[in-house]
């Protein structure tokens with residue numbers, strides 16, 4: 001169904017800035033997968049009508065940073081209370097060599113299903129499960145699973161041409177790739193999967209795992225040049241903890257963002273996950289170059305890394321988006337929880353800076369730091385901007401019909417004065433009445449067609465038991 005009318009919505013959040021963040025609606029018309037009209041609309045003869053008087057509409061979420069293979073690595077006791085570096089050794093690096101095609105496919109499916117059920121229509125996955133002579137193709141599996149579920153999918157193809165010491169010490173260390181091997185695979189993937197159009201369902205991105213540890217500076221420079229020649233974007237992790245700041249000083253005598261400038265890794269075609277630890281000069285440099293962020297508040301909270309300075313970044317000109325990060329450091333791939341956390345944590349971060357007036361302070365708290373409208377924008381049109389998907393610029397006429405309808409029928413929403421903010425402000429997963437991607441219904445009445453959730457759950461339990469037995 002790509003032509004229909006959604007009627008009598010309680011509220012519409014558009015994902016747009018300023019006064020355009022809400023639309024009075026109450027109706028949305030979709031024609032050929034595109035939003036054709038929003039307002040008080042009469043049904044056309046023969047038009048399919050969806051009565052939505054008990055629902056609010058949001059733009060489908062755009063998740064800009066994830067590691068889907070980690071969906072089977074939630075709550076690992078060895079990593080649950082560890083900070084970033086020991087956690088990497090305890091969980092993702094220890095387990096990733098154990099993934100075969102079947103386990104990888106199952107993990108990808110679980111993560112995608114979780115996201116879909118939160119109202120997410122686009123996933124950018126930073127997949128770093130590659131090594132020379134690998135017997136299965138993780139890239140192909142990811143695109144197949146996304147297509148099966150009707151998702152837009154951006155593959156950020158990771159690589160490492162060197163092994164980090166923390167991994168080299170493990171018996172399960174992956175062998176590094178060569179730069180030539182990586183670039184050859186990028187050419188293959190771009191030919192096969194990359195659609196440069198603004199409404200693309202499939203994209204590929206060059207994404208060495210981290211600029212400081214995964215490749216030599218001259219290799220990173222070469223990757224940036226090759227990506228731009230091929231019209232591909234660049235993505236990586238940066239400045240997640242103070243460890244990045246110390247490493248950049250020790251290795252290059254500068255800050256992590258300055259290092260990225262030296263190697264050609266800043267610009268509107270680049271976005272980094274995390275950017276928690278930054279100085280003022282780095283914030284200005286990121287802003288000046290239009291380099292984007294995938295803000296991952298739950299993972300940053302779970303690993304005790306800190307809270308990224310989103311308001312300062314946005315004021316400097318940095319495009320802001322939201323990512324759930326991998327499930328090994330965030331036990332739910334859910335854009336509702338993620339935006340709820342972003343909303344709260346930005347306010348808490350600001351409030352934490354408050355000092356009493358008698359010591360020279362001048363404000364009480366931080367509740368004006370992030371509004372629900374802000375986090376909806378970051379999690380939807382902000383993500384589309386970072387990924388270069390220009391036809392996903394919020395709920396407005398002419399844009400792709402990537403729309404989530406939430407029915408606020410849980411008691412947590414009873415008594416809300418402003419239903420529009422319910423999904424983000426009240427937290428928890430609302431009933432997903434429908435999710436459309438390009439006008440195609442991929443979730444209906446909170447269910448994914450042809451998917452047996454109970455069977456998926458039992459497959460996950462068997463897979464975890466299998467992995468634990470291998471320890």
Ligand SMILES: [Zn+2]
Pocket residue numbers: 065066067126237273325326
């Ligand atoms: Zn990550």
